[in-house]
Amino acid sequence: DAKTTQPTSMDCAEGRAANLPCNHSTISGNEYVYWYRQIHSQGPQYIIHGLKNNETNEMASLIITEDRKSSTLILPHATLRDTAVYYCIVRVNNDMRFGAGTRLTVKP
Amino acid sequence: DARVTQTPRDKVTEMGQEVTMRCQPILGHNTVFWYRQTMKQGLELLAYFRNRAPLDDSGMPKDRFSAEMPDATLATLKIQPSEPRDSAVYFCASGPEGLARYNEQFFGPGTRLTVL
Numbered sequence: 001d002a003k004t005t006q007p008t009s010m011d012c013a014e015g016r017a018a019n020l021p022c023n024h025s026t027i028s029g030n031e032y033v034y035w036y037r038q039i040h041s042q043g044p045q046y047i048i049h050g051l052k053n054n055e056t057n058e059m060a061s062l063i064i065t066e067d068r069k070s071s072t073l074i075l076p077h078a079t080l081r082d083t084a085v086y087y088c089i090v091r092v093n094n095d096m097r098f099g100a101g102t103r104l105t106v107k108p
Numbered sequence: 109d110a111r112v113t114q115t116p117r118d119k120v121t122e123m124g125q126e127v128t129m130r131c132q133p134i135l136g137h138n139t140v141f142w143y144r145q146t147m148k149q150g151l152e153l154l155a156y157f158r159n160r161a162p163l164d165d166s167g168m169p170k171d172r173f174s175a176e177m178p179d180a181t182l183a184t185l186k187i188q189p190s191e192p193r194d195s196a197v198y199f200c201a202s203g204p205e206g207l208a209r210y211n212e213q214f215f216g217p218g219t220r221l222t223v224l
Contacts (some may be wrong), residue, residue, distance in 0.1 A: 042215075042217065042218075043112075043199050043201070043215030043216055043217055043218055044151070044199070044201075044213075044215050045215070046212040046213065046214070049212075087151075095153065095156075095164065096141075096153065096213065097153065098143075098150055098151035098152075099150070100150055101150075
């Protein structure tokens, strides 16, 4: 399975866009990029996923580079409730491997 | 609002005791996963089932851990005997029918296990 690299932590001002990067340089052609987040003391929550094209849903946007070696999760207007650990995962089947993730802190 | 439920939410036990954790997947979901989370190791996949059949339990210590799905509405994770190093939060997740690559996994609230 491809591995991912994410910054350990990031801060973002409330109301601003949060851009969380992820490197997955060894991703293979049939592996999808998934993003989950985990708010303190809760189970992980699905955010979004994509293969090649950029994706958007009610929670976030996912921008995948053309070579698919990296991606960015964008929370367009971060709120205090978006403070969480964000996991970038590449997977082709149900074997989903979580890394350390990025701890995003949204500040007032 | 369909959710994965887990019981108990907290469990404190003594070393050597048997521990059973239960999970009720979302109705209609045919894949069930067990994860363990510790500060040191992060989130680790222990086992997963499709249509109640175990597909992969390579992440689970076989000598003391066992996972089963007695029916479609119940998944269990047992530890016998428990050890202090088993202290962790155990999450259950379920996913819907369909191509695996498209499947979201819906996580329960977790069982916080402390083995003294």
